[in-house]
Amino acid sequence: MCGIVGLFLKNPDLQPELGLLTSQMLKVMTERGPDSAGFAVYGGARHGQTKITVRGVAPAQTALFEKGLAGIAGPEMSVTCRNDHTVITLPTEHEQTVRRFIDAFGHGVAFVSSGDSIELYKGVGLPEDVAARFDLAGMRGTHAIGHTRMATESAVTTAGAHPFSTGPDQCLVHNGSLSNHNTLRRQLVREGLKFATENDSEVAAGYLSWRLSRGERLDEALTASLADLDGFYTFVVGTRDGFAVLRDPVACKPAVIAETDDYVAFASEYRAFARLPGIGQATVFEPEPQRVYHWEHAA
Amino acid sequence: MSNMQEIDLARCTLREANSQLQGEDATGAWVIRNPQGRHALAVGLNAPIDVMIDGQAGYYAGGMNKHANITIEGNAGPGVAENMMSGSTRVRGNASMAAGATGHGGLLVIDGDAGARCGISMKGIEIVVRGSVGHMSAFMAQSGTLVVCGDAGEALGDSLYEAKIFVRGEVRSLGADCEEKDMTADDLACLQSLLDRAGVTEYPADSFRLYGSARRLYHFHVDNAAAY
Numbered sequence: 419m420c421g422i423v424g425l426f427l428k429n430p431d432l433q434p435e436l437g438l439l440t441s442q443m444l445k446v447m448t449e450r451g452p453d454s455a456g457f458a459v460y461g462g463a464r465h466g467q468t469k470i471t472v473r474g475v476a477p478a479q480t481a482l483f484e485k486g487l488a489g490i491a492g493p494e495m496s497v498t499c500r501n502d503h504t505v506i507t508l509p510t511e512h513e514q515t516v517r518r519f520i521d522a523f524g525h526g527v528a529f530v531s532s533g534d535s536i537e538l539y540k541g542v543g544l545p546e547d548v549a550a551r552f553d554l555a556g557m558r559g560t561h562a563i564g565h566t567r568m569a570t571e572s573a574v575t576t577a578g579a580h581p582f583s584t585g586p587d588q589c590l591v592h593n594g595s596l597s598n599h600n601t602l603r604r605q606l607v608r609e610g611l612k613f614a615t616e617n618d619s620e621v622a623a624g625y626l627s628w629r630l631s632r633g634e635r636l637d638e639a640l641t642a643s644l645a646d647l648d649g650f651y652t653f654v655v656g657t658r659d660g661f662a663v664l665r666d667p668v669a670c671k672p673a674v675i676a677e678t679d680d681y682v683a684f685a686s687e688y689r690a691f692a693r694l695p696g697i698g699q700a701t702v703f704e705p706e707p708q709r710v711y712h713w714e715h716a717a
Numbered sequence: 718m719s720n721m722q723e724i725d726l727a728r729c730t731l732r733e734a735n736s737q738l739q740g741e742d743a744t745g746a747w748v749i750r751n752p753q754g755r756h757a758l759a760v761g762l763n764a765p766i767d768v769m770i771d772g773q774a775g776y777y778a779g780g781m782n783k784h785a786n787i788t789i790e791g792n793a794g795p796g797v798a799e800n801m802m803s804g805s806t807r808v809r810g811n812a813s814m815a816a817g818a819t820g821h822g823g824l825l826v827i828d829g830d831a832g833a834r835c836g837i838s839m840k841g842i843e844i845v846v847r848g849s850v851g852h853m854s855a856f857m858a859q860s861g862t863l864v865v866c867g868d869a870g871e872a873l874g875d876s877l878y879e880a881k882i883f884v885r886g887e888v889r890s891l892g893a894d895c896e897e898k899d900m901t902a903d904d905l906a907c908l909q910s911l912l913d914r915a916g917v918t919e920y921p922a923d924s925f926r927l928y929g930s931a932r933r934l935y936h937f938h939v940d941n942a943a944a945y
Contacts (some may be wrong), residue, residue, distance in 0.1 A: 437943075602825060643728055655910065667852075669851075670831075670833075672813070674794075687776075688773050688776060689754040689755065691754070702773070702792050702811070703811065704814075704832050707851075
């Protein structure tokens with residue numbers, strides 16, 4: 419069992435409340451996943467700039483880490499620390515050099531995500547505590563995806579928490595379990611992908627990133643996953659401009675969607691919607707199995 | 718409405734609410750305010766009372782009901798009215814998966830759509846869905862009646878024993894050992910009575926088709942191995 423929440427804002431006036439609403443939804447899903455939690459928040463994209471999220475920069479290493487970054491990206495770079503996660507905003511041309519610097523830095527520093535607008539945070543503990551650690555309630559943005567984990571396929575660690583980001587501005591959260599992830603992981607490794615964990619959901623994320631990197635659209639990649647992924651799943655996949663939902667053909671993992679003029683919300687259970695504004699007038703429905711649902715902001 | 722007894726879940730716990738309703742000597746009409754999608758609302762009732770859930774219900778609403786008449790004003794989550802013995806449950810909105818699962822008796826009416834596996838393993842319950850039902854509805858149904866005014870998803874009535882399934886719209890596919898049957902005068906009368914009790918007056922009984930068990934898989938026969 420795991421809990422998933424997602425919130426896609428149509429009304430820009432709600433953007434300052436994105437984090438607060440997401441944190442409320444996440445907390446309600448604690449009973450579905452009390453061991454760890456995580457969330458991706460999208461927003462603040464600026465032309466020519468890339469955001470990179472890393473985690474595990476210890477206080478004793480901060481000065482060395484930031485000095486190294488400044489040496490690559492210069493004065494146009496900015497660094498924001500939230501607990502053990504750090505968001506680096508830098509000119510896009512320096513992204514690959516900074517990625518190599520992060521990968522080589524050591525001391526437990528791990529790359530988390532990168533893209534125009536994604537910031538991704540995750541950790542072990544009750545969802546409420548994880549959200550408070552990073553001040554999710556204070557974040558703003560255009561859309562967000564969150565996950566509360568009850569581990570089945572791999573250990574309870576920060577790296578094993580969702581969302582998993584395996585491509586630019588992409589992330590995936592998963593409720594369920596895959597049964598062919600080891601085979602698929604080996605195939606994807608042969609295609610050049612790297613995986614950080616033994617987790618089945620990371621393989622699903624990598625699979626989608628791989629297809630997207632070959633030029634497929636998100637809905638095409640998701641449709642292909644129906645044939646290639648074996649197991650139980652409800653996926654929510656975040657991209658720079660929106661999110662998509664897919665359930666496996668058996669659809670025993672729950673999913674419910676609420677839509678108003680102001681937002682589209684996704685959750686594993688209706689309870690998570692109870693405090694959303696205007697939920698009483700929302701259209702509430704259950705997504706059909708094997709059908710890709712997709713909401714996007716105009717680019 | 719003035720003599721309705723009110724339970725406000727903004728002010729009491731779910732357990733307090735359910736224990737007020739569960740007594741065999743409970744009487745009258747009740748309303749549950751602020752349900753907010755909580756699970757296990759009005760479960761295990763055992764007296765002929767009327768209960769209105771004034772909003773959205775979570776998992777297993779009205780489960781194991783005996784005698785009570787329950788109305789859910791909004792949508793219901795998975796397993797609404799599961800294992801109902803008698804009484805009735807009405808969902809004014811949509812129901813999620815496994816509505817009426819394993820029910821032995823009583824009447825479940827869903828004014829909207831029902832999700833996957835509606836009436837799974839039903840054992841005598843009567844279910845009327847005004848909208849459509851999802852895949853594998855009436856899976857392993859043993860007795861009772863499922864009426865679908867809209868469409869039915871894949872594998873309707875898979876591994877069916879003796880329940881009757883009436884569908885007015887399209888059936889995407891039939892499950893193993895489920896087949897269309899000729900509608901007898903008794904079947905029509907049974908359907909009409911059920912539609913009347915469900916308050917569904919917009920569709921004539923003769924606009925439905927009847928599906929039931931082909932009875933080929935009751936006992937294992939090696940020639941049927943591929944059908945399971």
